[in-house]
Amino acid sequence: MSDRPIIRVQHVVKSFGKVTAVDDVSFDVQAGEIFAFLGPNGAGKTTTIKMLTTLLRPTSGSLELDGLDPATHQTEVRRRFGVVFQDPSLDSELTAWENMDIHGVLYHVPRQVRRERCEALLRMFELWERRDDLVKTFSGGMKRRLEIARGLLHTPKVLFLDEPTLGLDPQSRNQMWTHVRRLNQSEHVTVFLTTHYMDEADRVADRIAVIDHGRIVATGSSAELKAQTGTDSLEAAFLALTGTTIRDESATAADQMRQVVRVWRR
Amino acid sequence: MAVIIVLWLREVKKYLRSRVQIVASLGTPLMYLGVLGFGLGPVFQRAGEGSYLQFMAPGVIGMTVLFTAMFSGIAMLWDRQFGFLKETLVAPVPRLAIMIGRTLGGATVAVLQGTLIFFVTLIAGFRPVSIFAVPLAFLVIALIAVIFSALATAIGSGLKEMQGFQMVMNFLVLPIFFLSGAIYPLEGLPRVLAAFTRVDPLTYGVDGVRGLLTGRTHFGVALDVLVLLSVGVLFVALGAWRFSKIEA
Numbered sequence: 401m402s403d404r405p406i407i408r409v410q411h412v413v414k415s416f417g418k419v420t421a422v423d424d425v426s427f428d429v430q431a432g433e434i435f436a437f438l439g440p441n442g443a444g445k446t447t448t449i450k451m452l453t454t455l456l457r458p459t460s461g462s463l464e465l466d467g468l469d470p471a472t473h474q475t476e477v478r479r480r481f482g483v484v485f486q487d488p489s490l491d492s493e494l495t496a497w498e499n500m501d502i503h504g505v506l507y508h509v510p511r512q513v514r515r516e517r518c519e520a521l522l523r524m525f526e527l528w529e530r531r532d533d534l535v536k537t538f539s540g541g542m543k544r545r546l547e548i549a550r551g552l553l554h555t556p557k558v559l560f561l562d563e564p565t566l567g568l569d570p571q572s573r574n575q576m577w578t579h580v581r582r583l584n585q586s587e588h589v590t591v592f593l594t595t596h597y598m599d600e601a602d603r604v605a606d607r608i609a610v611i612d613h614g615r616i617v618a619t620g621s622s623a624e625l626k627a628q629t630g631t632d633s634l635e636a637a638f639l640a641l642t643g644t645t646i647r648d649e650s651a652t653a654a655d656q657m658r659q660v661v662r663v664w665r666r
Numbered sequence: 667m668a669v670i671i672v673l674w675l676r677e678v679k680k681y682l683r684s685r686v687q688i689v690a691s692l693g694t695p696l697m698y699l700g701v702l703g704f705g706l707g708p709v710f711q712r713a714g715e716g717s718y719l720q721f722m723a724p725g726v727i728g729m730t731v732l733f734t735a736m737f738s739g740i741a742m743l744w745d746r747q748f749g750f751l752k753e754t755l756v757a758p759v760p761r762l763a764i765m766i767g768r769t770l771g772g773a774t775v776a777v778l779q780g781t782l783i784f785f786v787t788l789i790a791g792f793r794p795v796s797i798f799a800v801p802l803a804f805l806v807i808a809l810i811a812v813i814f815s816a817l818a819t820a821i822g823s824g825l826k827e828m829q830g831f832q833m834v835m836n837f838l839v840l841p842i843f844f845l846s847g848a849i850y851p852l853e854g855l856p857r858v859l860a861a862f863t864r865v866d867p868l869t870y871g872v873d874g875v876r877g878l879l880t881g882r883t884h885f886g887v888a889l890d891v892l893v894l895l896s897v898g899v900l901f902v903a904l905g906a907w908r909f910s911k912i913e914a
Contacts, residue, residue: 453756455913478758489749493680505672506757 404467406431406558406590407452412461414447421447423614424461429592429607431557434584436605437594440642444614445594446486449562452592453483466557479507482551482589483560488543492536496527496546499535500553507554514553521549525579541572545579552583559583561593565600573597577604598635608634612642669759670767677738677771681778688782695730695783699723699790702849715851723792724803724876725848731780731810732846732868736839738772739818740831747828755912765819765909769902772815773808780807794879803878806887809894810871812902819905823912841866848872852884867897 405428414422422444429435437445450456451463454470454477463470470477490499497518504514522528525545535543544564551559561580565573581604584591595601601608602622609619618625618641622634629640681688703719703726710718745751754764781804794800821834845859846868855863863869874890877883883890 455752455756475758478756483756485749485752487749487752489751489753491676491745491750491753492748493683494676498676498679502672502676503753503757505668506754506759508668508758 404431405429406466407435407592408462408464409448409452410462412448412451412458412463414444414451414456415459421614422451422458425611425614425616426461427609427616427619429558429590431590432584432588433606434580434591434593434604436601436608437592437611438596438598438601438608438638439594439611440596443611445611446562448611449483449560449592449594453481453560454478479554480556481558481560482554482556484544484547484551484562484564486562486566488547490535490543490547490550493534495532495534496522496538497531499546500550503550503553509554517553517555521552524583525549539572541568541575544568544572544576548576548579548583552587552589555587556589558590558592561591563594563596565595565597573600580604598633598638602634610638610641617641669757669763670770673754673764673767674771674774677741677768678774678778681775688779691730691734691779692782692786694733695726696786698729698849699726699787703790719787719791720793720880721851721876721882722849723787723790724879725846725872726787727780727783727807728810728846728848728868728872728875729843730783731776731807731871732814732839732843734779735772735776735811735814736818736834738768738775738815739822739825739834741772742768742819742822743825743828743831746826751912761910761912762906765906769812769815769819769905772818773811776811776815777804777808780811795881799878803875806871806874806878806891806894809891809898810868810875813867813871813894813898814901816898816901816905820901820908823905823908842868845869846872847884867894870894870897 407429409428410426412422412425413420425444425448437448439445447456451458452465452470454474457471465477466480468477468480491502494502500518500522501514504518509517519528522531525548527542527546527549530538530542535546538546548559548561548564565576568576577600580591583589593605605622607619607621608625610617610625618628620628625634625637625641626632629637631637631640699719699722703722707718710716710721715721742751755761794803825831825834845862845866847863848868852860852863852869852873870885870890870893873884874887874894877887877890
């Protein structure tokens with residue numbers, strides 16, 4: 401085991417026009433840990449994930465995944481992570497097996513390995529019996545499980561989960577985290593997740609970074625955060641760190657543009 | 667290469683599974699063939715132009731290919747909204763391979779749909795002058811399919827909302843169809859209309875198919891194919907460039 405962190409983010413800033421979504425964020429994630437990004441809506445969680453997964457470039461600062469810069473080594477970085485986005489990204493007109501298989505081809509997993517991994521993962525996520533059914537017939541929880549299984553097919557070093565339990569019932573959430581924990585142990589995959597559910601971060605994560613208004617306000621284990629704020633639950637610690645005001649997600653520049661165009665068209 | 671094949675196969679599989687959609691998409695061409703074909707037939711005949719069905723069948727095939735290929739643009743919006751696009755965009759493969767796989771898939775579906783309509787026109791009474799010309803005509807049909815599938819990719823890369831596609835349908839796809847000479851002869855047109863028909867790539871597509879299947883051509887099949895090939899190269903390049911610019 402090397403001491404180099406698998407993810408290193410240093411002084412990263414990302415602005416969209418006048419809006420600064422991520423403001424001078426720095427943190428490290430060690431290989432093998434489960435790291436949670438905890439923050440209210442619009443705090444900059446998804447933007448950070450998009451930068452780490454090569455979909456956005458930072459305005460300034462540096463990012464590293466397994467020692468590589470996602471902006472300049474796109475392909476190498478992409479091979480090293482699996483990602484489950486906030487919005488579903490399955491093809492619902494194809495079967496579970498076909499979704500897995502296409503993923504395997506896109507990530508150059510050799511045919512034989514692909515078959516074995518697909519079967520092992522589908523069994524692990526209890527989807528094997530339904531492998532030949534179209535994804536559109538699946539429940540929300542099954543779709544999520546399939547997405548995680550797919551994200552692991554190419555044995556990534558890091559698995560990004562962006563609000564993976566959004567819209568799931570407590571049973572599915574519970575089951576999902578059991579799976580993630582088990583995977584983290586059996587596959588030694590580093591898990592980077594975002595959530596705004598306190599109990600999930602508390603239960604699953606080894607370390608938590610609390611992010612608000614694009615800035616990291618605290619980092620540490622759940623116990624450390626509680627000690628730091630002198631509170632007895634992570635929820636209380638979270639509110640102590642981020643305040644109690646409710647915030648609306650500010651519209652992105654593109655949304656504003658669209659609004660202008662719509663008015664102008666009338 | 668495997669990436670191109672698997673994405674191509676995805677489009678074809680989805681097409682073959684959507685039986686309802688296949689039947690539904692036969693509606694418009696059948697309407698043109700049945701109502702226009704038989705409705706305007708007598709007038710066309712009296713004007714000394716021969717059988718209207720014989721004249722417009724290649725046009726209806728061209729229309730089907732155009733509509734189906736442009737619909738692959740909708741499919742891309744769909745993928746964007748329901749996320750599959752992102753799955754391909756973070757994969758460690760060149761964007762060009764993804765674009766080519768998708769575009770060829772869309773084009774193949776358009777050719778399959780065109781084939782279906784070709785058989786429908788045969789049932790309606792259309793008779794190609796020679797059986798040997800049919801495979802050649804299908805090469806031209808394939809060119810039409812690639813051109814408009816690539817154009818759909820180029821446009822779909824920039825669209826983010828479903829409303830945008832409505833605009834494209836009304837201000838691009840319908841004019842392309844109506845200006846193509848699919849339903850009227852290109853001879854003796856008013857000068858302005860004639861000029862417009864000449865910048866429409868589908869004009870050359872329909873003219874080529876018609877030339878091969880019925881022997882009646884305005885520009886000559888050689889010129890048609892030359893124009894289609896050049897537009898094809900241009901549109902594929904445009905589509906690839908636009909697709910490479912997509913940001914998630």
